[in-house]
Amino acid sequence: MNQSMTPIRIHMCDDDPDDQLLVTDALEEARLGNPIDFTNNGKELLQYLNREGKYSHLIDQPLPGLILLDLNMPVMDGREVLSKIKQHDKFRSIPIIVLTTSKAEADIARTYDMGVNSFIIKPVSFDSLVEMIKSVTDYWFHLVSLPKK
């Protein structure tokens, strides 16, 4: 019986407010109930994970169970923040899914071997986004047993 369990928090790092809206709505449409929060670039994501600056009030909250990461962002892009996260003892175990806008972009990104868990092309239609969110959460939260901290 798992009724009292709170669903795992998802974090999305993406500078496009429309994409943030889309993912919020898709999560709701999929009736998953996972809470989600957002940052707009790699620098903010690091602050968020370290609970620094405007995120210091989150100090007692658990880290997200999954990060959705955009590659092209201002200030600090996805590649740079990825390498920083993967070098970090505490954050490296958080699964990261990179969202790309095209297959070509995914192929190029893959060659960098950044220790990313998967690359997914941002679905264009809302329906496929809902399906993607469902299968991603299903995979990461249900089937894979995450390494213990």
Add this chain to the structure above:
Amino acid sequence: MGKYSKFKVLIVEDDEDDYILLEALLIEAVGDIGSIVWAEDFKSAQTKIANEHFDFYFLDNRLGAELGVELILEIKQQYETAPPIIMLSGVDDYRTDLDAMERGADDYLIKSELTSYLLERTFRYSLKSKDLEAKLAKLAHYDSLTGLYNRSLFNELLIKTIQQSERSGQKFALVTLDLDNFKFINDNYGHPAGDQLLTKIARRLKHSTRSSDIVARLGGDEFSLLLKDVKNDSDFVKLVENIMAIFQEPIQINSKSVSVTTSAGIAIFPTDAQIANELIDHSDRAMYQAKALGRNNYSFYNQKLHQEAIVKHKLELELNCAIDNNLLCLHYQPIVALDSGKIKSYEALLRWPDSDNGFRNTEEFIEVAEESSLILKIGDWVFKQACLQLEIWSEQGINDRHIAINTSANQFNSDDFTELILKYVRKSPFLAQKLTFELTERKPLAISSKTVKRLLVLSELGFKFSVDDFGIGHSSISYLRAFPMDSIKIDKSIIQNILTSNEDLALCTAIIALGKALSLDVIAEGVETEEIANLLNSLACPYAQGYLYAKPMPL
């Protein structure tokens, strides 16, 4: 976490042993289940079905005098696509089996044949087919690109909304949107980019409207909305401007910023059309009108209404700004005792100075304020100003002056106004002895018992209440019955006729007698000549107010 760890299953079974057995088999079959709820008779099953949602239902058919199959319809009514419903029976009865199937059960199992293996398979298969059913239902009603309603569901919802509106008497707007430069984007960035744009616009639309509104994509770059729960026409302007505003921010398509605009046409039910097709046609026409105006524009089908709504909306914005910037002011008109000429109190009247040293039309802006929530804001402001004036007098050592302010019973319907008053009285208790609330209504108003209680509290503190415009306003007599009133004010339209009209003279005489009988002070409004004052005095009317004594003046 297992696959079904969030699942809620309802088992309706009147035999406890059978329930325990089924629960055990179920857990053996599918492992960890979120929760299994047991309903032990028909009645408790009905309650649970009506109040909770489950992902799976098991219904025993024999439930005392009732039959489990009777519950199928009740479950189906709760959902667009109901979750799987499995019938259980003690005996293999072909007729019950058929009956259950016809009513929409997904499977029929014999209790004595149950195994965990059979249950697991039933569970899996019925969920799979339900999933397909739900997907098909979704395809038929939703636009898969944007996730919004499609044309067919929109048309159904439009008809439903018309029916609701006919019952409630509330207006609603049908808004048709057509993007202005969508073809350019498709041609220059490619169709996938166009699709991305539509998906993002759909989300912005969804978030710029309220949850009661309906947003649909009818095809191509055409969106339609139904805006409901609107109090007045200027609200439509507000809502449509919210929608137009979402196009101000450019949209990122393949890491490029793209700007799009839209043209919108608005038709209002029932003003513009009373049937669905006509309403659609009118909003389309209005949309083309908007396009002809030069894109990035909106247009109402009814131009006159359009102008009026825009004027009202503008007035509302200006008034809000005037309140915030303290541009309103109060003028005071004395209320005097007819026999001695002594001043009883001052009525505070709201004024809004305009740029030409004159004043805006009070009637007009109060009407707009009453249609929105601004009237509450104005009410708060007037109260605070009156208190301020009383405090100034008190500091100057003038302690015999009272102020009457105009209020709507509506203001007392929420806790806020009463709390504001109580806050002031805690700080300066003398205020309660100096203030009268004059109640007047343009529209009939139902007074709740809660509101009456609030008024009683204030009355006990010392505040006075007066019925304004007595004789012509709504609810006058009912106010006297419901509240602890202290005075009534005879409307000026009656007073000004008492020399020439026997009816008005009789009415005035009767109201004065009514006041005497109920121990209320009676005030005659709009007294402008000596003759009228003398007549009122001879009728033993105690108080008067009007130009004969003084105009409303700034202090």
